[in-house]
Amino acid sequence: MRRLSWFNTTSLTLGFAFLYLPMVILVIYSFNASQLVTVWAGFSTRWYGELLQNEAFLDAAWVTLQVAVVSSTIATVLGTMAAYVLVRAGRFWGRTLFSGMIYAPLVMPEVITGLSLLLLFIGIGLDRGVLTIILAHTTFSMCFVSVVVSSRLISFDRSLEEAALDLGCSPFQAFRLVTLPIIAPAVISGWLLAFTLSLDDLVIASFTAGPSATTLPIKIWSSIRLGVSPEINALSTILIAIVAVGVIGASLISKRQLLRQDADEKAAVRAEA
Amino acid sequence: MPECRFAPWNDPNEKPLIQFKNVTKRFGTFTAIDDQSFDIYAQEFFALLGPSGCGKTTMMRMLAGFETPTEGTILLGGRDIAPIPPNKREVNMMFQSYALFPHLSVRDNIAFGLKRDKLPADKIAARVDEMLKLTRLEKFAGRKPHQISGGQRQRVALARSLAKGPKLLLLDEPLGALDAKLRQDTQFELMDIQEKTGTTFVIVTHDQEEAMTVASRVAVMDDGRIVQIATPDEIYEAPISAYVADFIGDVTLFSGTAMNRTPGAKPAAADASETEAEPAPQEAETPETETVETPEAVAEIGVPADPEAPVASDDPAPAEPKAAKATPAQGPQPNKLGLWLHDKVWARVFGPRTDIVRQLPPPSDAERTAKREEPETVPAETNDIPEGGITIDWAEGQPPLIALDAPDLEDGTQVKLALRPEKVGISKTRPDAVNALKGKVIDIAYLGNLSTYHVELENGTMIKAQLANTRRISRRDITWEDEVWVSWTGTAGVVLTS
Numbered sequence: 001m002r003r004l005s006w007f008n009t010t011s012l013t014l015g016f017a018f019l020y021l022p023m024v025i026l027v028i029y030s031f032n033a034s035q036l037v038t039v040w041a042g043f044s045t046r047w048y049g050e051l052l053q054n055e056a057f058l059d060a061a062w063v064t065l066q067v068a069v070v071s072s073t074i075a076t077v078l079g080t081m082a083a084y085v086l087v088r089a090g091r092f093w094g095r096t097l098f099s100g101m102i103y104a105p106l107v108m109p110e111v112i113t114g115l116s117l118l119l120l121f122i123g124i125g126l127d128r129g130v131l132t133i134i135l136a137h138t139t140f141s142m143c144f145v146s147v148v149v150s151s152r153l154i155s156f157d158r159s160l161e162e163a164a165l166d167l168g169c170s171p172f173q174a175f176r177l178v179t180l181p182i183i184a185p186a187v188i189s190g191w192l193l194a195f196t197l198s199l200d201d202l203v204i205a206s207f208t209a210g211p212s213a214t215t216l217p218i219k220i221w222s223s224i225r226l227g228v229s230p231e232i233n234a235l236s237t238i239l240i241a242i243v244a245v246g247v248i249g250a251s252l253i254s255k256r257q258l259l260r261q262d263a264d265e266k267a268a269v270r271a272e273a
Numbered sequence: 274m275p276e277c278r279f280a281p282w283n284d285p286n287e288k289p290l291i292q293f294k295n296v297t298k299r300f301g302t303f304t305a306i307d308d309q310s311f312d313i314y315a316q317e318f319f320a321l322l323g324p325s326g327c328g329k330t331t332m333m334r335m336l337a338g339f340e341t342p343t344e345g346t347i348l349l350g351g352r353d354i355a356p357i358p359p360n361k362r363e364v365n366m367m368f369q370s371y372a373l374f375p376h377l378s379v380r381d382n383i384a385f386g387l388k389r390d391k392l393p394a395d396k397i398a399a400r401v402d403e404m405l406k407l408t409r410l411e412k413f414a415g416r417k418p419h420q421i422s423g424g425q426r427q428r429v430a431l432a433r434s435l436a437k438g439p440k441l442l443l444l445d446e447p448l449g450a451l452d453a454k455l456r457q458d459t460q461f462e463l464m465d466i467q468e469k470t471g472t473t474f475v476i477v478t479h480d481q482e483e484a485m486t487v488a489s490r491v492a493v494m495d496d497g498r499i500v501q502i503a504t505p506d507e508i509y510e511a512p513i514s515a516y517v518a519d520f521i522g523d524v525t526l527f528s529g530t531a532m533n534r535t536p537g538a539k540p541a542a543a544d545a546s547e548t549e550a551e552p553a554p555q556e557a558e559t560p561e562t563e564t565v566e567t568p569e570a571v572a573e574i575g576v577p578a579d580p581e582a583p584v585a586s587d588d589p590a591p592a593e594p595k596a597a598k599a600t601p602a603q604g605p606q607p608n609k610l611g612l613w614l615h616d617k618v619w620a621r622v623f624g625p626r627t628d629i630v631r632q633l634p635p636p637s638d639a640e641r642t643a644k645r646e647e648p649e650t651v652p653a654e655t656n657d658i659p660e661g662g663i664t665i666d667w668a669e670g671q672p673p674l675i676a677l678d679a680p681d682l683e684d685g686t687q688v689k690l691a692l693r694p695e696k697v698g699i700s701k702t703r704p705d706a707v708n709a710l711k712g713k714v715i716d717i718a719y720l721g722n723l724s725t726y727h728v729e730l731e732n733g734t735m736i737k738a739q740l741a742n743t744r745r746i747s748r749r750d751i752t753w754e755d756e757v758w759v760s761w762t763g764t765a766g767v768v769l770t771s
Contacts, residue, residue, distance in 0.1 A: 157370055157372065159368045159369075159370050159372040160372045160374065162337075162339055162359070162366075162368070162372065163366070163368055163372035163374075163433075164374075164385070165338075165339075165358075165359045165360050166337060166338075166359050166360070166364075166365055166366050166434075167360075167365065167385050167386030167389060167433070167434075167437065168360045168361075168386050168389035168390060168437070169360055169389055170360060173389070177385075178374055181376045182374075182375060182376055261419060264417070264419065264420040265419055265420065267420065
C-alpha cells in the first residue's frame with residue numbers, strides 16, 4: 001500500500017473529523033454515568049436502561065417505524081409506477097407537465113409541503129394522527145423513489161420487455177416476470193431511501209402529526225427544548241448503530257454479488273477457451 | 274434439375290405464408306416503408322438486406338407486432354395480423370441484443386414462452402431438452418446468461434425463440450455480435466437448424482455476405498423500398514440497378530451511351546490487322562463464367578532467371594525492384610565469411626539460422642511443364658464476336674465497350690455497365706478479348722485466396738480485376754506501376770439502365 005502524503009493525511013483527518021466528531025462525542029456521552037450531559041462521570045449503561053422504561057419514547061419509536069414502513073411501501077409502488085409511465089410511455093399529452101410535477105417536491109421547501117398538507121387535512125376534516133403522517137410522508141418520498149427507479153429504467157434494455165411480449169406475455173405479465181425482477185435492486189434502494197427519509201423527517205411530520213401520534217424526531221426535538229437528557233444520547237446512539245449496520249450490510253452484500261458475478265464470467269470465458 | 278430446387282416463388286399455385294399488401298409505415302413525417310408489396314413463402318429463408326436506416330428493421334417489427342402499418346395490410350397465412358398483439362402471434366423473434374432474461378437460467382429462458390402457454394410441466398421439460406440438444410447447450414442449462422460466452426448466448430436466444438414452434442421466426446441481425454470466424458460457423462448452423470425445423474426464417478442484416486450465405490431469397494432494400502427480390506445468384510449476377518450491383522459485392526461501373534450493334538460488326542477498337550471481320554455467327558452465347566486467362570509467367574522472388582518467363586521482355590522494371598521490395602523486412606544478412614562460419618561452426622552449436630526469411634519454393638518441374646502446355650494467349654476465335662448486343666461509348670479516346678446480352682434499348686440510351694472484378698482478366702500483353710483496355714496497376718490487395726488489382730485506365734478510370742490464386746507460385750509477375758491490359762468477355766458485364 002502506498003503511503004499517503006501529509007497533505008492527504010491532513011485533509012482526510014479534517015474531513016472525517018467534521019463528519020464524525022459530533023457523533024463520536026454523542027456516542028461517548030451516551031455511556032456517561034452522570035446526569036449532566038457535559039460532565040464525564042465514568043462509564044455506565046444506565047441511560048439505555050432508563051430509555052427502555054420511557055413509555056413516551058418507545059411509543060414514538062413504534063409510531064415512527066409504522067409510518068416509515070407503510071409510507072415507504074406505498075411511495076415505492078406509486079413512485080415505480082410513475083417512473084415506468086414516464087420512461088416507457090413515450091410522448092403523450094402533458095408528459096412534460098407530469099414529469100415536472102413529479103419532481104417538484106424534490107425542490108419544494110418542506111415547510112410549504114407541510115403547510116399545504118396541513119391545510120388540506122383540516123379542509124377535508126381528517127383528524128391528524130398516524131394516517132395523516134403516512135399520507136404526508138408518502139407524498140414527499142414518492143418522488144425520490146421515482147427518480148431512483150426511472151434512472152434504472154432508462155438504462156433498461158427495452159427489447160427484454162419486447163422479448164417477453166413476443167414469447168406470449170401480456171404487458172402486465174411482462175412487467176411482473178421480467179421488468180420487475182431486473183429493476184428490483186433499484187426499487188429496493190428506492191424503498192430504503194423513502195424509509196430513511198420518513199424515519200428522520202421532522203418538519204412535515206410536525207405539521208401533520210396530532211396529539212394522538214408523535215414520531216421519534218418530534219419527541220426528541222421537543223424534549224431537547226427542556227434540556228438535553230442523556231437518554232436522548234442513548235437513543236441517538238441506537239439509531240446510529242442501526243443505520244451503520246444497515247449500510248455496512250448492504251454494501252457487503254452488493255460487493256459479494258459483484259465478486260461472484262465476476263468469478264462466474266471468468267469461469268465462462270475459461271470454459272469457452 | 275430445376276424441379277428439385279426449392280423455389281416456391283416460381284410456382285403460381287403455391288400460397289405465400291406472408292403477404293405484404295401496399296404496406297406503408299410513417300413515423301411522423303418520415304416514411305420508413307413506402308408502399309411495399311411482396312410475398313414470403315413457407316419454409317423460406319428470406320433475407321432483408323440493406324444499409325442501416327433503410328427500413329428493414331421496421332419491416333421486421335411490423336411482422337412481430339411491435340409496429341403497425343400506417344397503410345396497407347400484412348397477411349400471415351391469409352389472415353390480417355394487424356389486430357393481433359405480439360403475444361398472440363405465432364411469430365417469434367430473435368433480438369439483436371439477444372434480450373436474454375438475466376435473472377433466469379438458460380433452461381428457464383428457453384422455457385419462458387412455453388410456460389406462458391400453460392403447458393404441463395413434463396411437456397415443457399421435454400421441449401426444452403429438445404431445444405437444448407438442437408443448439409448443443411445441454412451442458413449450460415443451469416447457467417445464467419452472464420455465465421456463458423457470446424456464441425452460447427446467441428444459441429440460447431435462438432433456442433428460446435424456436436421453442437414455441439412458431440410459424441415464422443424473425444432474426445434481427447442475429448450474428449452481428451459474433452466475431453468473423455464464429456459468425457461463419459453459425460451461419461451454417463442456422464441453415465441446418467432452419468432445414469431441420471422447417472420453420473420459415475426472415476433475417477434482417479446489413480451484411481451482404483451473410484444474406485447471400487444463408488438466404489434462399491434476398492430482398493435488397495434502399496430508403497424504404499425493396500429494390501430487388503431474387504435468389505442470391507440472381508442478385509449477384511443479374512442485379513437490376515446500379516444500387517444493387519454496388520451494394521452486393523465489388524463492382525466497377527462504366528456509364529455511357531448505348532448503341533445497338535450492327536450484326537457481326539467488329540469492335541471499333543479491335544486492331545484490323547489482328548482479326549478478320551467474320552460475320553459467320555459463332556456460338557450465340559459465350560459462357561458467362563469464361564474469363565480471359567492471363568498469360569502465365571513465372572517470376573519468382575529469389576528465382577528471377579527463369580528462362581520461361583515472358584516477363585523479361587515487357588516488364589519495365591523486372592525482378593530487381595521486386596526483390597528490393599521484399600528484402601527490407603529481412604534485416605541485416607551475414608556476409609560470405611559469416612555465412613561460412615555459421616555453416617561450418619555455429620550451426621552445430623546454435624542450430625540452424627532463424628533469421629532467414631521464409632520464401633516460396635521455386636516452381637516444381639511439373640508445374641513448369643504444365644505452364645508451358647497452357648496456351649500463352651487466348652485462341653483468336655474470341656475476337657469473332659457474336660452478333661447482337663450493344664456498344665457503349667463511355668469515354669473520349671477509349672474504345673467503346675461491347676455487351677452482348679443487353680436488353681432492347683434505343684440508340685443513345687444512357688446505361689451503366691456493371692463489371693464484377695472476378696470477371697475481369699489482367700495480363701501484360703494484349704489479349705484477344707472482346708473488351709480490352711490498357712491501364713496501370715495502382716494497388717494490389719493480396720487476400721490470400723484472391724488478389725485484387727486496382728488498375729487505372731488511361732483516362733483515369735479505376736477498374737478492379739480479381740484473380741484467384743489457384744497456384745501457390747505463379748502470377749506474381751504483375752506488380753505496382755506495371756502497364757497491363759484488362760479484358761473481359763462480351764457477356765461478363767451487366768447492362769443497367771437505372
